[in-house]
Amino acid sequence: QVQLVESGGGLVQPGGSLRLSCAASGSISSINDMGWHRQAPGKQRELVAVISSGGSTNYADSVKGRFTISRDNAENTVYLQMNSLKPEDTAVYYCNADITVVEGPHRWVEYDYWGQGTQVTVSS
Numbered sequence: 665q666v667q668l669v670e671s672g673g674g675l676v677q678p679g680g681s682l683r684l685s686c687a688a689s690g691s692i693s694s695i696n697d698m699g700w701h702r703q704a705p706g707k708q709r710e711l712v713a714v715i716s717s718g719g720s721t722n723y724a725d726s727v728k729g730r731f732t733i734s735r736d737n738a739e740n741t742v743y744l745q746m747n748s749l750k751p752e753d754t755a756v757y758y759c760n761a762d763i764t765v766v767e768g769p770h771r772w773v774e775y776d777y778w779g780q781g782t783q784v785t786v787s788s
Contacts, residue, residue, distance in 0.1 A: 666690035666777050670759050673782030680786070681747045686759030686779050688740040693772055696762040698735055698742040702755035702784075712757070713744060727753075749786045756781040 672684040688695060699714035713723045713733035721733055732745040742759055759779040764772050 666692060666763055666765060666775070668759055668761060668777050668779035670757070670779040670782040673757060673784045675785045675787065676749055677788050678749060678751060678786055680749050681745070682749065682784060684744040684746070684757055684759070684782060684784075686742045686761075688761055688763060688777070691765055692740060693764040693766050695737070695740060696764070696774065698733075698759065698761045700733060700742070700744045700757055700759055702753075702757045703781075704752075704755040707755075709758070715742065746784070749784075751786045753784060754786050755784060757784050758782075 667690055668686055668688050670684060670686045672682060676682050697714055697716050700712040701709050702712050703709040711724055712727055713731055715721045715733045715735050730748045735742045758781045761777050762774055763777050764774045767773050
């Protein structure tokens with residue numbers, strides 16, 4: 665069983681900062697891409713940032729220059745440092761990870777796992 669547990673959300677004023685964390689645990693063989701998505705009320709879920717196992721990153725245009733994604737492979741954890749937050753960043757933030765698990769002798773399978781979500785509210 666694999667779980668992703670997020671933390672770090674909350675209420676912050678415009679221009680403020682928050683750091684989200686997401687730790688993966690369980691019977692993990694390896695982790696490929698890890699990422700953050702968000703979903704605002706009445707809107708579709710959108711990709712915020714993604715980081716490969718080698719450290720390559722991609723960001724949504726709306727967060728470039730303000731958000732930084734990073735990961736600690738030894739701790740199976742991905743982070744999202746969010747600076748210069750704007751009211752339009754308000755959303756539930758979800759982490760996800762492509763994780764390979766061992767399902768039997770000589771059998772490895774990759775699944776896409778998601779966290780439960782953490783609320784980020786940017787308001788004065």
